[in-house]
Amino acid sequence: MDIATLVGMISAFGLVISAIMMGGGIGLFISIPSLMIVAGGTLGATMINYPIKDVIGAVSVAKNVFFNKKLSYNTLTSAFVEYGNKARREGILALEDDIKDGGNDFLQKGLQMAVDGLEPDAIEDIMATEIEFLKNRHNLGAEIFSTMAAFAPALGMIGTLIGLVQMLQSMDDPSSIGPAMAVALLTTFYGSVLANLVFMPMSGKLKAKSKLETMEREIIAEGIMCLANGDNPRIVEQKLMSFLPPKLRRKESK
Secondary structure, X not given: OOHHHHHHHHHXXXXXXXXXXXXXXXXXXXOHHHHHHHHHHHHHHHHHHOOHHHHHHHHHHHHHHOOOOOOOHHHHHHHHHHHHHHHHHXXXXXXXXXXXXXXXXXXXXXXXXXXXXXXXXXXXXXXXHHHHHHHHHHHHHHHHHHHHHHHHHHHHHHHHHXXXXXXXXXXXXXXXXXXXXXXXXXXXXXXXXXXXXXXHHHHHHHHHHHHHHHHHHHHHHHHHHHHHHOXXXXXXXXXXXXXXXXXXXHHHOO
């Protein structure tokens, strides 16, 4: 579980709900018509903007916001130093036994290509292509949530206009003014909440996690290239550690 996401959502929604409760109760802020306009309209507009498979894919990607994938750069570096020592002692074919123990599909695929004797340029092209498509998939998920963040306030404004029209058409009936005005204001409220407390933060978190996973794969790709080129294990370690900022580099090297 991503603690930052959990604490952030509890804090954001907790403070908003607390302020609402202090002002008169949560019931005043519940409006099914307003929710239908904002939630249904946002989802519908998103499905118009993107293919249905991309929207469904973004929903499945959303779980990454709530869960952390453990990324240990130190473990990766140590593993490649060990692979390099073994390859220098016994030859690159000796790494075949380590392929299944890689624990990472991308790492296993890279080791397999190195053991199979593919040209370093071919390995580099294949791994670079996989990294690029990974970035594209992640960016699409984040982009969809950014788009939903743009649609939600717009649908809130549409709901506000609907409420105002209903209110103006029933000015001769004072009892109907209140419900129409509630729809007008609550749709804007719902749109702002969804955009600023849900969709935009989710998009930002997905982008941040995508950068971390991309860096992990870039480290793996560089390590595989070092093995394919027969680099000295100490050079391998220095190359891989160069991906990290100095502060994290010192921490990882402990």
